[in-house]
Amino acid sequence: GQNIDQPTEMTATEGAIVQINCTYQTSGFNGLFWYQQHAGEAPTFLSYNVLDGLEEKGRFSSFLSRSKGYSYLLLKELQMKDSASYLCAVRYILTGGGNKLTFGTGTQLKVEL
Amino acid sequence: DVKVTQSSRYLVKRTGEKVFLECVQDMDHENMFWYRQDPGLGLRLIYFSYDVKMKEKGDIPEGYSVSREKKERFSLILESASTNQTSMYLCASSFGLGREKLFFGSGTQLSVL
Numbered sequence: 001g002q003n004i005d006q007p008t009e010m011t012a013t014e015g016a017i018v019q020i021n022c023t024y025q026t027s028g029f030n031g032l033f034w035y036q037q038h039a040g041e042a043p044t045f046l047s048y049n050v051l052d053g054l055e056e057k058g059r060f061s062s063f064l065s066r067s068k069g070y071s072y073l074l075l076k077e078l079q080m081k082d083s084a085s086y087l088c089a090v091r092y093i094l095t096g097g098g099n100k101l102t103f104g105t106g107t108q109l110k111v112e113l
Numbered sequence: 114d115v116k117v118t119q120s121s122r123y124l125v126k127r128t129g130e131k132v133f134l135e136c137v138q139d140m141d142h143e144n145m146f147w148y149r150q151d152p153g154l155g156l157r158l159i160y161f162s163y164d165v166k167m168k169e170k171g172d173i174p175e176g177y178s179v180s181r182e183k184k185e186r187f188s189l190i191l192e193s194a195s196t197n198q199t200s201m202y203l204c205a206s207s208f209g210l211g212r213e214k215l216f217f218g219s220g221t222q223l224s225v226l
Contacts, residue, residue, distance in 0.1 A: 031213075041220075042117075043156075091213065
C-alpha cells in the first residue's frame, strides 16, 4: 500500500510560523493535496502540488519534492483559528489504470497564546 | 460555491438494522465518494463513483454498498449495521479527470448500538 506519514500533533504560538511535514511513497505519484479540518467540521481544500517547488497562497504555502517523497505545509502569522487538523493526501496512478487518493492520518495543530 | 449535503448530522441505529446515508451535490460533479473517518486511522475510502449507475470499491468496502441512480445523489447503504461501523461518514464530490479537488459534506456521525 501507499504509506503517508505526518506527525500526530504539533503546538505553536500565535503569530509564529509552523511547518507540517508529510512523507510518502513515490511510486506512481500523481499529485499531493493539503486539507484543513476543524473539529466537528468537514475537510476543506488548502493546496495542491504536482511539480517540485513552493506554492504560496496568502499565509499558507505548500512545498513538494517528488524525488524525496516529501512535502510540507507552512503556516505563517499563526492565528488561533488555525488550530485544526491538517490532512496530507497523495494521488497515485494505479498499475491497472485510474487514480487513487490516499489520506494521511492528519496532524492536529494547536495554536496557543 | 459547491454544496455537498448529507441528509443527517447524527444517526443512532441498532445492530442488524439497514442504514441509508444520503448525499447530494449541486455542482454537476462526475465523481462522488464515501469515506469514513476514525481517530488514528484518518480518512478511508469505502466506495466511489465516476458516473451514474457506476460504482467502484475503495479500500474498505466490506459491509457496505452504494447506489447512484442520479448524477447528483450518491447513497451509502449498510445492509446489516454492526458496532464496528460506528464512525464519522463523509461524502465528497469532485469534477472529472484532473486535479480532483474534493468538496466534502459536513459528515454523518453514525452510532450503532
